[in-house]
Amino acid sequence: MSAMNMIQAINSALDTMMQRDDSVVVFGEDVGYFGGVFRCTAGLQKKYGHHRVFDSPISEAGIMGTAIGMGVYGLRPVAEIQFADYIYPAFDQLVSEAARLRYRSGGEFHAPLTVRAPSGGGIFGGQTHSQSPESIFTHVCGLKTVVPSNPYDAKGLLIAAIEDDDPVVFFEPKRIYNGPFDGHHDRPLTPWAKHPMGEVPDDYYRIPLGKAAIVRPGRRITVLSYGTMVHVCLAAVAEAGIDAEVIDLRSLLPLDLDTIVESVSKTGRCIVVHEATRTCGFGAELVAVVQEHCFWCLEAPIERVTGWDTPYPHALEWAYFPGPARVIKALQRTLEA
Structure with a gap:
């Protein structure tokens, strides 16, 4: 190692x-x-x-x-x-x-x-x-x-x-x-x-494509994310002190549907976080998948926290990124719904 x-x-x-x-x-x-x-x-x-x-x-x-x-x-x-x-x-x-x-x-x-x-x-x-x-x-x-x-x-x-x-x-x-x-x-x-x-590990190992990772277990709400935003979500959950289950998708296609459905069925609530723009971002597909497979388990609407639907700003990119403050607000709204 x-x-x-x-x-x-x-x-x-x-x-x-x-x-x-x-x-x-x-x-x-x-x-x-x-x-x-x-x-x-x-x-x-x-x-x-x-x-x-x-x-x-x-x-x-x-x-x-x-x-x-x-x-x-x-x-x-x-x-x-x-x-x-x-x-x-x-x-x-x-x-x-x-x-x-x-x-x-x-x-x-x-x-x-x-x-x-x-x-x-x-x-x-x-x-x-x-x-x-x-x-x-x-x-x-x-x-x-x-x-x-x-x-x-x-x-x-x-x-x-x-x-x-x-x-x-x-x-x-x-x-x-x-x-x-x-x-x-x-x-x-x-x-x-x-x-x-x-x-x-210095030597050979592989992680199968299509298998998500539960990076933080929890019971009150499911957070779906990938890439950089996984770290933002973990920071938000820790700061807010919320018992959230954070899932790192790792592979978007093939998608680990089983892990997502099992988690949302358990928590009854879900938010999706990604850096890309909101409209037609991968979060829209995740919302659709969760709604299709977990509708009767949901206790609140599914929220998305994403980049803005604007041309990518040069000097203001850190205002463009979804940060912990935006994620915390989405978590709180979903838990209070």
């Missing part, structure tokens, strides 16, 4: 899989000699060579098309999109080719590729470096979507994604890349800090 932050855990996952499987190839913009803009691939090119860790042109559609071809050929490519905001030029390749390949070919071909992309805010990146587009990908049949919240999960989930025979979009919340986060920061974490967030 080693103390790692999320950057180090992701690097360890890639290193572990490249040691185990010669078919794993890592590529993207600046991932080679430079080691990635966030240093997640640091040292890998030196260790495994230019033929397995290499830089690509600034062409997201080209990166994705290349990854699909590699997957069909028999490799397991891990393609990095430098920021999730720039994934849209690659969207057609993901949706029209990668997601449909197994079905179009009657199972003859598949695309075992993993797309890594730093997402969300926290670095004052403004509208072009801070978006959370996860709900767009959960709408696409044939894609799997993962958002880890801590280093241990990041490594285990990334290993599972690389081993999966279908395409996986792996969003990495950059706000918690570098170190501890207690949900109360009013400024970005120090860039390139090397503070551990938790103990992570």
